[in-house]
Amino acid sequence: MTDAIVVDGLVKRFGATTAVDGVDLTVAEGTVLGLLGPNGAGKTTVVRVLTTLLLPDGGSARVAGLDVVRDADAVRAAIGLTGQYAAVDEYLTGFENLVMVGRLYHLSKKESRQRAGELLERFELTDAAARTAKTYSGGMRRRLDIAASLIARPRVLFLDEPTTGLDPRSRLAMWEFIADLADGGTTILLTTQYLEEADRLADRMVVIDHGRVIARGTGDELKAQVGGQRLEFTVTRAELLVRMAERLRPLAIDEPQIDAQSRRLTVPVRGGAEVLAEALRWLEGQTAEIVDVGLRRPDLDDVFLTLTGHAAESATPATEEPEPVPAGRGGSGR
């Protein structure tokens, strides 16, 4: 299998800040790579260099076998990009948006129209095809944006935080569309802060923080790196958590985590159900205050916490109303 994306020692600086500090990664053709990291980790900068929007300060990158600096024009013809904000023209209809992008990829008029029709259908936008994008909900805009990046059947697709700001239902729908694309053989590089998203969509993951790769592998490999299981308690009053953490410390293989807001204590442990039973014995006298107990395998949140020393920016996907995105005011009169 050949590699659709090869990044070697990539460096990008903005003034005194080094946003990307020697990132190496490869994405095999036809696979999905999840590029994970908190806000400001450098994910978007990597995508911008790979899509020729920014020039690198060091290292090299090849996309679809082409150098992103020397063969920038050819790279642009081979890729599709959906950025963090749905970049659709809100004064054009869904159909017009897609035809315009098709024409700018230098497809013929006929082919642009035909592809626009196909993609509107595939992304369930046929009913809204003749409406201006201004009237679309956030989820619809995102779908239109992805449809636009697919119009010329790119070999490599870049999705920069494709579900940020979407409500849970739109997010699920988007995941299905992305999974379909991956099944169809498109190579995808996807950035996300949502560990659940990467876990679900990506074949392999690269975790970056402060512009550096701190871990890579499949989801299972990353989880194995953390090891053990997690004991989780939810209690009635947050004040109890510190005392409980102290009592259970002898069982823990790593620092227990307290989340006062959700009144939850997470203790990394080794051993199965017996540890759970033992923990409950140790907590005797307080069990009446416990509303939920569980033993689970570490998830990517735990991976993240262990690797970076801090939680992912928003472990729980933010929920927003599925309203049209108020992306600035229309009109540009004098």
Next chain:
Amino acid sequence: MITVGQTVSDSLTITRRNLIKVKRVPDLLVFATLSPIMFVLLFRYVFGSAIPIQGISYAEFLLPGIFAQTVVFGATITGASIAEDLQKGLIDRFRSLPMSRSAVLVGRTFADVGLNVVTIAVMMITGLIVGWRIHTSPLEAVAGVLILLLFAYAMSWVMAYVGLLVRTPEVVNNASFIVIFPLTFIANTFVPTNNFPSVLRVIADWNPVSAVVQAARNLFGNTAPALPVNQAWSLQHPAVYVLIWVVLLLVVFVPLSVRTYQRTASR
């Protein structure tokens, strides 16, 4: 490589896209034409009642000035629209496409020429109603309109550069107002310059806007032998002087804007 044919077709695609917006947001065109109509009426009847111009009615003197002022102000639309596209991430999308590197700017400035044609037509009709007349051949009149459009086109490229630098439509509007207002007022736009204080008069005489206005007056025949003759070379040869400015502005700002566009990212 991107061919010349592709550059033309990309530019037309973007022009079309910008003109569709004008169609979808009629307020844009309404306000773009209402304010010049207002200016024509206000100046014609308020200033016109107190400003006697020798040998010619104030309406005839005024209209070419208003034409020039309006198209120069119209250039801010170019800057504001580019800034808006940047803000909304559309420039990022365009820059990730295998399209011509200059098409977004060429398409934008082309669309604004279209907008200016409509605005000038509306102002001309208003002018005819309030007593302005063309006294020259249709060919000369067309040349007068062309001079206005050419200078406006060059100004559009200046504002496109401003839009790429400033990145916020509101700031483009306010910032350019500070420059464009004096640019169109320290000129022969609304009154003859012969009574200006001496320094101001030199500035006004060599202001390219004065030359645009003078060229338009000559080509529409809105002059009179009784009008004081201005000896400045720029106003003796206004059309040539305007063309020099147009070439100068385009030679500087087209490459500058295209280069900036290529390096600009939305954030």
